Amino acid sequence: MAKLSFLSFLKRAGIGSESIVMTNLDIPSRGKSKDKSDDFSTYPLINLDFSSPKFKVEDPSKPQIPIIGVGGCGVRIASVIAKRFIDYGLEFPILGIETDENELNNHELISHKFIIPNTNAGTAKQYRKGATLAIENKTAIDKAVEDYFQDIEMRYEHEIVFLIFGAGGTGVGVSYELAKSLIEKGKRPVPIFFFPGREENTRIQFTAAAALYRFSYGPKDQCLNLCSLLVDNDYFLEKNARSNFGVTLHAINERVGSTIADLLISTELDSVGYSADLNEFLEVFRNIRGVGILNYMHSGVDY
Secondary structure, eight states: OOOOOHHHHHHHTTOOGGGOOOOBOOOOOSSOOSSTTOBGGGSOOOSSOOSOOOOOOSSOOOOOSOEEEEHHHHHHHHHHHHHHHHHTTOOOOOEEEESOHHHHHTOTTOSEEEEOSSOSSOOTTOHHHHHHHHHHTHHHHHHHHHHHHHTSOOSSOOOEEEEEEOSSHHHHHHHHHHHHHHHHTTOEEEEEEEOOOTTSOHHHHHHHHHHHIIIIISOTTTSOOOEEEEEOHHHHHHHTTTSOHHHHHHHHHHHHHHHHHHHHHHTTTTOOSSOHHHHHHHHTTSSOOEEEEOOOBOOSOOO
């Protein structure tokens, strides 16, 4: 039996396309592309450096949006973002929250770390378990987040916070409870969420659907009414179907992380402080509920 893509899974579950507002939030190309779509996922995996080419910019400004990676997928992407900032000569604090201590300790570039205690190395992909752990440890998590915010050198205050996670139990469950807590404090979380691939099991597919429902497209009284960004792993894997599966997943992490970092860097190019570009970027996520697709864009010079 053919495996369903995640979007097909949503339709099978009775979730029509009218429930999801899709929009592409792409980084414009700064060089000649190898194809008209300028979609970086079509580039062959020919080496071990899978990051997109960097912007050619002197003295880039520090990003101005807090970044919190939650769960295994979230902390892996957050680590890539931190590496990308270092490539630009920038140091920007990032918070990683995990239930698996070994996983979090593998990422030295994440400046702030919080291990949710008494979890026995994870949540077994059960988002309700992740949510329960977050509720039980709310005070400690809130303190870790507050300490992290205090270590960010913000030139101007705003309410946007990026939450990065996959469809695992920790990622979805903890991120949902954390998002509620951030909203209570006057923040506006932006979930950056990774579609499961069609090879992943039904529990992961269900968890992903539950996440979208709870964050963005459920009835207004049953969800957080946020603007979420989605990353389609399945599309990337399809484009690179002949490559090793593990290598392809690593490439996804590298390219998505570098794209998110470039997205943040691009809002501060040739500007000082709370620039018009940054303000316009932040406005995308304010007072809007819906879902956007974050593509793997070629953001630098041609190969």
